[in-house]
């Protein structure tokens with residue numbers, strides 16, 4: 072790696088992988104995609120051709136290549152942990168889409184290796200930490216503008232999901248964003264979580280619960296509720312209200328022209344997360360690249376990925392037991408403090 076250009080390898084060239092290849096090529100000045108891998112060879116070859124990169128026969132070969140300075144993992148969920156561990160062992164910077172792993176144990180192994188390497192190497196794909204609205208809310212909380220935060224009301228509504236969606240994904244792929252952003256906003260960890268049984272939508276089918284209502288209590292006693300609609304919502308709509316002792320903060324809708332017509336005022340909401348959060352994805356990769364060049368990553372860490380996995384596990388358990396479940400984490404290693 073020279074001081075200005077990071078040669079990136081992207082593992083997984085599906086929907087989000089392709090988007091990231093595009094932004095690493097055309098938005099982030101300090102990165103160039105030089106290598107790609109996908110388990111569907113044809114897909115990787117096509118991306119490689121379009122972006123003048125090399126298509127690798129396996130993720131492991133890509134990670135081991137001397138031509139690759141840093142790796143982006145956007146492959147299927149169950150493969151994340153293996154690729155991340157390999158990057159950490161080789162002291163290579165890695166960006167991983169959520170979830171970090173399928174089990175908390177795998178995250179613990181990652182933290183042990185990263186700690187041994189002595190510096191942060193991983194940034195989690197929690198893009199909302201770079202969304203202007205959430206950043207403004209965080210600053211307002213930290214400046215004491217609403218006094219002590221007491222609770223958060225939030226909603227995560229989707230119009231549709233990709234084929235093969237399962238009810239657990241409402242936690243591990245969808246609410247995982249609220250799991251992360253709420254503890255980031257409040258700067259606290261969770262004590263206990265619960266999934267409440269709520270009336271089901273007419274669009275619910277089979278084992279796929281829709282909607283789901285998730286409750287969180289932080290160590291300092293704040294409460295968070297997250298309504299998750301995974302299918303059939305009126306728009307892709309993300310709501311978040313922080314209630315403090317002296318006021319409230321509301322996440323703004325994405326910028327859109329307000330229309331006044333037929334005695335009504337209206338503005339459009341989007342239909343998909345990729346457009347709703349496009350700016351935050353750009354920003355998270357700009358910050359990732361800057362972090363690598365300064366050896367000082369600032370986005371969500373392996374600890375944050377671990378915290379979200381432990382919390383997801385407790386939520387899944389609660390859905391089964393119907394009871395609140397404790398969130399139990401190991402001690403935080405020095406490099407994440």
Ligand code: ISE
Nearest residue numbers: 227228229232244245248344
């Ligand atoms: C997707 O992976 C996301 O990250 C979105 O934020 C979420 O709304 C969507 O349901 C997920 O599939």
